[in-house]
Amino acid sequence: MPDPSSRRTFLAASAAAVSTAAFPWNTAAAEDSAAELISGKDERLIVLKPYPAVIETPLKLLTEHQLTPAELLFVRNNSQPKDAATISASTHRQWAISVGGAVSKTARIALNSLGSLPRTEYEMVLQCSGNGRSLFSFAAQTSGTQWGRGGMGNVKFGGVRLSAVLDHLGVEVRKSVRFVNAGGSDEPLPDKEDFLHSLPVEDVLNRSIIATTLNGKPLAAIHGGPARLITPGVFGTMQVKWLSELVFVAEESTNYNHVPRYRVPNSPIRPGTKYDFTLQNSAYNWDLKVKSVILNPNHGDALKAGENTIQGVAFNDGRVSISSVLLSFDKGQTWTRAELSQPESQYGWIRFSLKKKLSRGTHTIWSRAIDELGRTQPLDGSIAWNPRGYEWNGVEQIKVTVS
Numbered sequence: 001m002p003d004p005s006s007r008r009t010f011l012a013a014s015a016a017a018v019s020t021a022a023f024p025w026n027t028a029a030a031e032d033s034a035a036e037l038i039s040g041k042d043e044r045l046i047v048l049k050p051y052p053a054v055i056e057t058p059l060k061l062l063t064e065h066q067l068t069p070a071e072l073l074f075v076r077n078n079s080q081p082k083d084a085a086t087i088s089a090s091t092h093r094q095w096a097i098s099v100g101g102a103v104s105k106t107a108r109i110a111l112n113s114l115g116s117l118p119r120t121e122y123e124m125v126l127q128c129s130g131n132g133r134s135l136f137s138f139a140a141q142t143s144g145t146q147w148g149r150g151g152m153g154n155v156k157f158g159g160v161r162l163s164a165v166l167d168h169l170g171v172e173v174r175k176s177v178r179f180v181n182a183g184g185s186d187e188p189l190p191d192k193e194d195f196l197h198s199l200p201v202e203d204v205l206n207r208s209i210i211a212t213t214l215n216g217k218p219l220a221a222i223h224g225g226p227a228r229l230i231t232p233g234v235f236g237t238m239q240v241k242w243l244s245e246l247v248f249v250a251e252e253s254t255n256y257n258h259v260p261r262y263r264v265p266n267s268p269i270r271p272g273t274k275y276d277f278t279l280q281n282s283a284y285n286w287d288l289k290v291k292s293v294i295l296n297p298n299h300g301d302a303l304k305a306g307e308n309t310i311q312g313v314a315f316n317d318g319r320v321s322i323s324s325v326l327l328s329f330d331k332g333q334t335w336t337r338a339e340l341s342q343p344e345s346q347y348g349w350i351r352f353s354l355k356k357k358l359s360r361g362t363h364t365i366w367s368r369a370i371d372e373l374g375r376t377q378p379l380d381g382s383i384a385w386n387p388r389g390y391e392w393n394g395v396e397q398i399k400v401t402v403s
């Protein structure tokens with residue numbers, strides 16, 4: 001494990017210096033706790049960057065709830081609206097989303113006109129595609145905030161299906177359309193392009209909702225309230241917060257946030273290789289990869305000899321269920337099946353646990369999830385190394401000492 005603390009302080013200090021000038025209302029300081037930066041957040045969260053906020057959740061806190069409370073949920077902002085620094089509901093009352101591009105007519109989706117439409121709720125994993133980035137950096141340095149493993153949570157988003165909203169408004173999507181460009185109302189950092197992604201239109205029309213609730217409460221402002229485009233089973237970057245614009249298009253956007261950011265090479269490259277990302281030679285972060293994460297104990301923990309319980313979570317893109325999670329205490333020579341919780345939902349995570357007698361000394365603990373399509377985690381996660389460190393899903397490997 002790299003020790004991220006010194007790097008963290010450095011990143012935090014430089015981020016604060018840059019952003020104060022860019023956003024006059026920002027008073028974030030490098031040493032502020034999550035609770036000071038975002039009203040309602042738990043002070044135990046790890047601040048990777050104060051502004052725009054990048055905050056991860058200590059893994060042990062994730063063991064306490066099947067549904068991650070807003071107080072504990074990680075935050076990742078590329079930019080940040082000035083009134084969004086709270087887990088309370090957004091105060092915007094007249095929110096509308098513009099709809100345009102290759103459609104039969106342009107339209108405005110007024111949030112408060114959606115009351116008559118049926119609501120859909122998804123319990124689902126929300127995970128930043130940069131989660132676990134620091135683990136890639138063992139093989140070769142990756143650029144971007146060096147996330148540990150806690151850039152993820154399991155939450156319930158509620159809202160109305162985008163396809164139902166379009167039907168309701170009489171908007172037809174033309175046959176030529178392959179993508180939807182989704183943007184939020186957040187203003188870009190100076191010299192940066194506005195945050196925007198192209199989402200594949202078929203998945204969006206099948207699954208996506210305009211979400212207005214999080215865990216049954218009005219959607220927290222920091223998590224995109226009042227409206228967020230939510231597609232279960234896909235990486236966090238595609239879950240566009242403060243949704244204000246949807247443009248239906250034939251071709252994928254070349255916005256900087258869509259290429260070269262948030263993409264992985266089409267085929268494996270040697271760690272450390274430079275890569276000139278284009279729409280053709282790379283893929284946008286989309287389907288979540290099968291993954292297990294050990295939540296307790298954590299890497300570096302000191303345990304007592306005797307029976308210990310290993311606890312964690314596993315998930316995939318929701319296409320099929322997780323069939324097993326295997327644990328190894330001898331670096332992969334032998335594996336033991338962990339006990340799994342009953343799945344609560346197609347897109348949510350399941351919990352695993354295993355009781356294990358540990359003797360004095362140093363122990364490695366590995367975990368590996370396998371799903372019903374046989375998809376699993378590579379033994380060496382760096383096989384998927386990419387310059388920006390996205391989509392880490394290597395076999396989980398931690399070390400603990402027992403006395």
Ligand SMILES: Nc1nc2c(c(=O)[nH]1)N[C@H]1C(S)=C(S)[C@@H](COP(=O)(O)O)O[C@H]1N2
Nearest residue numbers: 074075076077078128184223236237240241
């Ligand atoms: N409008 C907007 N949406 C956004 C972002 C952003 O900066 N602006 N960040 C994205 C990224 S990279 C992630 S991982 C998730 C994080 O969601 P959260 O902050 O609710 O945990 O939001 C995504 N949606």
Ligand SMILES: [Mo]
Nearest residue numbers: 128129236237
């Ligand atoms: Mo992200």
